[in-house]
Amino acid sequence: MVEKDVFSVSGLNTWYGEKHILRDVNLAIKERCVTALIGPSGCGKSTFLRCLNRMNDLIPDFRMEGSILYRDMDIYSRESDPIDIRRRIGMVFQKPNPFPKSIYRNITYGLEIFGIKDRGVLDEAVERSLRKAALWDEVKDNLHQNALTLSGGQQQRLCIARAIAVSPEVILFDEPCSALDPVATGKIEDLITELKRDYTVIIVTHNMQQAARISDYTGFFMMGRLVEFDITRKVFTAPSNKLTEDYITGRFG
Amino acid sequence: MGDTVRTNRTRDMVFFIIALGATFTGLLFLSVLIVDILMDGLGRIDLAFLTSFPSRKPERAGILSALVGTVWIMGLTALFSFPLGVGAAIYLEEYARKNWLSRLIEINIANLAGVPSIIYGLLGLSIFVRTLDLERSLLSGALTLTLLILPIIIISSREALRAIPFSIREASYAIGATRWQTIYKQVLPSAMPGILTGTILALSRAIGETAPLITIGALTYVAFLPETIFDPFTVLPIQIFNWVSRPQKAFAINAAGAIIVLLCIMLLLNSIAIYLRYRFQRRIRW
Numbered sequence: 001m002v003e004k005d006v007f008s009v010s011g012l013n014t015w016y017g018e019k020h021i022l023r024d025v026n027l028a029i030k031e032r033c034v035t036a037l038i039g040p041s042g043c044g045k046s047t048f049l050r051c052l053n054r055m056n057d058l059i060p061d062f063r064m065e066g067s068i069l070y071r072d073m074d075i076y077s078r079e080s081d082p083i084d085i086r087r088r089i090g091m092v093f094q095k096p097n098p099f100p101k102s103i104y105r106n107i108t109y110g111l112e113i114f115g116i117k118d119r120g121v122l123d124e125a126v127e128r129s130l131r132k133a134a135l136w137d138e139v140k141d142n143l144h145q146n147a148l149t150l151s152g153g154q155q156q157r158l159c160i161a162r163a164i165a166v167s168p169e170v171i172l173f174d175e176p177c178s179a180l181d182p183v184a185t186g187k188i189e190d191l192i193t194e195l196k197r198d199y200t201v202i203i204v205t206h207n208m209q210q211a212a213r214i215s216d217y218t219g220f221f222m223m224g225r226l227v228e229f230d231i232t233r234k235v236f237t238a239p240s241n242k243l244t245e246d247y248i249t250g251r252f253g
Numbered sequence: 254m255g256d257t258v259r260t261n262r263t264r265d266m267v268f269f270i271i272a273l274g275a276t277f278t279g280l281l282f283l284s285v286l287i288v289d290i291l292m293d294g295l296g297r298i299d300l301a302f303l304t305s306f307p308s309r310k311p312e313r314a315g316i317l318s319a320l321v322g323t324v325w326i327m328g329l330t331a332l333f334s335f336p337l338g339v340g341a342a343i344y345l346e347e348y349a350r351k352n353w354l355s356r357l358i359e360i361n362i363a364n365l366a367g368v369p370s371i372i373y374g375l376l377g378l379s380i381f382v383r384t385l386d387l388e389r390s391l392l393s394g395a396l397t398l399t400l401l402i403l404p405i406i407i408i409s410s411r412e413a414l415r416a417i418p419f420s421i422r423e424a425s426y427a428i429g430a431t432r433w434q435t436i437y438k439q440v441l442p443s444a445m446p447g448i449l450t451g452t453i454l455a456l457s458r459a460i461g462e463t464a465p466l467i468t469i470g471a472l473t474y475v476a477f478l479p480e481t482i483f484d485p486f487t488v489l490p491i492q493i494f495n496w497v498s499r500p501q502k503a504f505a506i507n508a509a510g511a512i513i514v515l516l517c518i519m520l521l522l523n524s525i526a527i528y529l530r531y532r533f534q535r536r537i538r539w
Contacts, residue, residue, distance in 0.1 A: 058426060060350060087429030097420035100443055110428040113438070159424070166428060 011066035036215035090163035096155035098147035110166035133161035153184025294509025311503030319492035329395030338406030366404035374468025389470040409451025463490040
């Protein structure tokens with residue numbers, strides 16, 4: 001399998017106001033793989049994830065240095081448009097955040113804002129996205145029911161379906177299971193493994209077993225630095241850094 | 254030891270009685286007022302009272318021109334103040350950077366909400382009536398009341414916008430929506446019941462205002478209906494004020510009748526606001 005680099009990050013430093021969050025992060029992310037980012041709370045892994053689709057732009061005193069190439073395009077250059085980047089790089093958040101609308105409208109929103117109104121196209125996109133997110137069988141008879149009536153796990157899969165609907169190339173997951181019970185977590189994990197056939201997946205997680213189960217590559221962050229990045233099996237069986245070993249064996253964090 | 258407990262319990266009881274008394278004092282005076290007004294005015298209200306112009310003969314006088322004037326003024330005020338207030342709230346809440354300038358604007362708006370209404374009347378007189386030469390028209394009156402309630406609408410709309418969780422905005426941006434799409438399609442629809450509630454409560458304050466309208470020179474005796482927004486007008490509170498100041502007892506009864514009509518309109522506006530808030534709370538659980 002020839003794996004191309006989707007992202008190549010070099011010399012990334014970020015600040016929130018005066019607070020230096022990420023320090024000199026260099027990293028390449030492979031196409032159609034699951035890359036897990038682990039590390040103790042406040043280590044910068046979520047900040048890193050949010051740099052990849054420019055979600056940090058929404059934070060007023062955010063500042064960054066360094067470059068992030070997405071398939072040879074510098075996403076922080078003047079020419080690149082955050083709207084276009086976010087459409088190509090979808091995101092699923094920690095807490096399920098469906099819109100307070102029907103299941104159907106949640107999924108079609110991403111298409112509607114790009115001017116797609118054709119009922120047939122929308123219907124087809126709803127079914128396709130819900131099937132991919134393994135939610136179709138549970139909701140197909142209630143597509144016009146308010147999304148907030150779904151369970152937490154269903155809401156999170158709806159958010160995944162919503163991200164898939166606009167046909168992104170990459171999906172970023174920011175601790176997608178931390179608000180879910182083990183059964184719902186299992187379903188999301190199966191789904192992520194399934195998704196990597198079509199998408200590049202990057203997932204931030206607090207759960208090391210989860211990283212070990214579903215990812216191909218793992219990056220370990222600590223105090224804003226990327227301490228170790230390698231094939232998941234290697235990180236968990238033969239870490240090259242003492243800090244990584246201490247963290248995954250539960251000595252701190 | 255036992256004494257302290259007993260003293261504490263007595264104090265507790267005393268405070269309870271004082272608080273209860275305070276509540277009932279307010280309610281008592283309000284009920285006396287309402288009963289008094291109802292006894293005086295209820296018998297006076299009939300179709301002729303609602304459809305007659307004011308007259309020198311109290312038994313033939315009605316509130317038609319005042320009622321129509323109030324409806325006009327309220328409609329125009331809502332038309333001007335809603336888009337301006339909501340627009341300002343959207344700017345301050347969604348676009349403005351949080352710096353000293355936005356804080357200064359914020360403090361000023363909060364202060365403006367507390368400025369006495371007669372000051373707004375003087376402002377309206379000098380800007381709309383004199384400088385813009387709009388005379389003592391419906392337009393001048395509505396614009397003056399717009400200035401008066403604008404701060405209230407801005408403040409309540411900002412609160413409604415702030416109540417929409419950031420995660421909804423994030424979800425919208427993450428899918429590739431622009432700022433305006435996020436506001437227009439996600440934030441505003443969810444905030445709308447709250448915004449409408451605030452607007453209606455602001456309007457129900459404007460409906461009772463007399464001082465600013467008298468200041469800009471609204472008429473007290475109007476025996477015609479305004480046909481355009483440039484025509485002179487009167488409103489219910491001014492008509493009431495006018496009748497109350499007459500010596501004859503019969504006019505006082507007319508005033509009571511007009512007060513009942515005004516109270517009914519206010520009650521109606523407030524119940525719409527309460528209904529909207531109730532629906533808002535039931536429908537959305539984040």
